[in-house]
Amino acid sequence: MTTQNKSRRIEQLIEVLADGEFHSGERLGEQLGGISRTAVNQYIETLQQLGLEVFRVSGKGYRLASPLQLLHQQQIQDYLVAEKIELPLELQRVVTSSNDVVKELRVANPTAGLTVLAEAQTAGRGRRGRQWHSPFGTNLYLSMYWPLARGLSAAMGLSVALGVGIAELLDSAGVQNVQVKWPNDVYVNNKKIAGILVELEGHASEAAHVVVGIGLNLSMPSATKNIDQPWTDLASELPTALNRNYWAAKMVSECYRRLQAYDSDGLTPMLASWQRFDKFYQKPVTLVMGNKNVVGRALGIDDDGALLVERNGQVERFHAGELSIRDVAEV
Structure with missing residues (x-):
């Protein structure tokens, strides 16, 4: 089976199960082009790998934990x-x-x-x-x-x-x-x-x-x-x-x-x-750049998008780094 055909069957299975109702393995196999129940189960496992929670109940079949509101x-x-x-x-x-x-x-x-x-x-x-x-x-x-x-x-x-x-x-x-x-x-x-x-x-x-x-x-x-x-x-x-x-x-x-x-x-x-909306405006922060930590007070951004940090009485501009609220131990 081609990758494209497999992907299409996965999409079809999701679209059928999206209603949150039970669907028998036999019926799902028919809707997916006459495949076996074993093959249906394999596709169900693929859905679970995608993060979908699928329940299987003997005598009822398969259903999602909750209905899906699919994008169209x-x-x-x-x-x-x-x-x-x-x-x-x-x-x-x-x-x-x-x-x-x-x-x-x-x-x-x-x-x-x-x-x-x-x-x-x-x-x-x-x-x-x-x-x-x-x-x-x-x-x-x-x-x-x-x-x-x-x-x-x-x-x-x-x-x-x-x-x-x-x-x-x-x-x-x-x-x-x-x-x-x-x-x-x-x-x-x-x-x-x-x-x-x-x-x-x-x-x-x-x-x-x-x-x-x-x-x-x-x-x-x-x-x-x-x-x-x-x-x-x-x-x-x-x-x-x-x-x-x-x-x-x-x-x-x-x-x-x-x-x-x-x-x-x-x-x-x-x-x-x-x-x-600035989460860090006017707050003490630590900016981590590789092995270097910059400690100061966040003053927002400039018109190039650079972060402004005040430290030692000077305002400095930074274009990269991981920003966080400064830990109490650093104050």
């Missing part, structure tokens, strides 16, 4: 039309990394705003090569291509601009205590809800390309393991019921518009908004 491309497109956004959009159920798929697609279609949405990633990644936990059908994995006519130097503040955009979007939807963490994370009540990965190709003084990846926790499974920091999801923070297709469209729209605004006006118009 046409619904997302309809929302985008209402937002007056036109861009190439592709929805895929399972990918290795949505950023990698965009990189492949842009070779044939280098259109600004080319976007891939995924239900799950098998090799999702965050900053510094870290794994991005990507269970199926619960969160949002979005990647967008954007050309940089002014070269890589123009990309310095991209993650900051997008972080501000996500924070404003969540805040406007009624989410309380939204925070941004320099340079690429969004928090709610000190719990991570979204992360941004910017991957660049090109040279500093020549036209370049960027692929922006955004992971937003929509309805993270409560039993999720292997996440080494506090997290939350949109379903827990919204005052109203979650519509995954609506939020997928809102995130695509916000990302596209924010990149346009950054292209035309830079970060300067966004600085006040960043300060409003």
Whole structure:
């Protein structure tokens, strides 16, 4: 069997089980093209590897622990039309990394705003090569291509601009205590809800390309393991019921518009908004850069997206590092 056929059968199985009802192994085998019950069980194991909780009850068959609200491309497109956004959009159920798929697609279609949405990633990644936990059908994995006519130097503040955009979007939807963490994370009540990965190709003084990846926790499974920091999801923070297709469209729209605004006006118009949401503003912090620790007081960012830290009476600019609240022992 080809990889493509296997992937399609996995998608078909998910679509059948999405209703949360029991489906017999025999019936599932028929719906998947006449395969055996043993083969059905093997596909079920694949779903479990994707983070889906599947129950099997003798005499009843298989069902998911809870129904899935799947993403649908046409619904997302309809929302985008209402937002007056036109861009190439592709929805895929399972990918290795949505950023990698965009990189492949842009070779044939280098259109600004080319976007891939995924239900799950098998090799999702965050900053510094870290794994991005990507269970199926619960969160949002979005990647967008954007050309940089002014070269890589123009990309310095991209993650900051997008972080501000996500924070404003969540805040406007009624989410309380939204925070941004320099340079690429969004928090709610000190719990991570979204992360941004910017991957660049090109040279500093020549036209370049960027692929922006955004992971937003929509309805993270409560039993999720292997996440080494506090997290939350949109379903827990919204005052109203979650519509995954609506939020997928809102995130695509916000990302596209924010990149346009950054292209035309830079970060300067966004600085006040960043300060409003800044998780570390005016707080004692430690910035870790390899084996070096910078200890001081965070003063926000400048119009290039650099972190401003006051220490020894001087304000210094930093473009990289891991930021945290300074430990009491360091004060």
